[in-house]
Amino acid sequence: MDEDERSIDELIEIAEEIPERLGLAEGMAGIRATARGEGVTATVDVQGMLVGLDIGGQALALGPEGLAAEISRLSAEAGTSALREGMRAVTAGCVPQVAAAVEEALGLDDREPAERPAEPGRPSRRPSSSDDGDSDGFVLSPV
Numbered sequence: 233m234d235e236d237e238r239s240i241d242e243l244i245e246i247a248e249e250i251p252e253r254l255g256l257a258e259g260m261a262g263i264r265a266t267a268r269g270e271g272v273t274a275t276v277d278v279q280g281m282l283v284g285l286d287i288g289g290q291a292l293a294l295g296p297e298g299l300a301a302e303i304s305r306l307s308a309e310a311g312t313s314a315l316r317e318g319m320r321a322v323t324a325g326c327v328p329q330v331a332a333a334v335e336e337a338l339g340l341d342d343r344e345p346a347e348r349p350a351e352p353g354r355p356s357r358r359p360s361s362s363d364d365g366d367s368d369g370f371v372l373s374p375v
Contacts, residue, residue: 260278263277263278263318264284265313265314265317267310267313270291270294270298270302271287271292271293272287272288272302272303273306274303274309274310275310276314278315280307285303287299315338319331319334319335
């Protein structure tokens with residue numbers, strides 16, 4: 233077996249340069265995912281932080297508890313999508329064994345989640361306020 237002649241300091245320096253060379257950190261920071269439903273559009277980043285929220289007039293009819301539940305559901309849905317996109321970036325930037333270990337630790341698999349079944353008499357997704365021309369809602373945008 234060949235021995236690596238590089239010092240610990242050299243290996244640390246190489247490791248610190250890898251993210252910069254791959255652009256992985258910048259790419260991960262730019263990942264966003266959006267989920268729409270019940271008059272609400274939620275956008276989150278790869279860490280699951282809510283970075284955009286659009287609440288249309290029809291969403292206000294859900295009441296406080298229903299609206300909170302819908303925002304929570306959509307945030308989780310968008311967060312899962314963003315995390316999957318982030319895993320695609322990680323997979324592209326590392327060896328398959330590392331990507332598989334991360335996916336296993338996060339409880340992810342390669343399949344996209346199935347769409348939630350609609351409640352009787354209700355469509356599973358409604359267009360956001362920007363899609364249906366409803367201007368009675370509001371939009372939360374990043375500052």
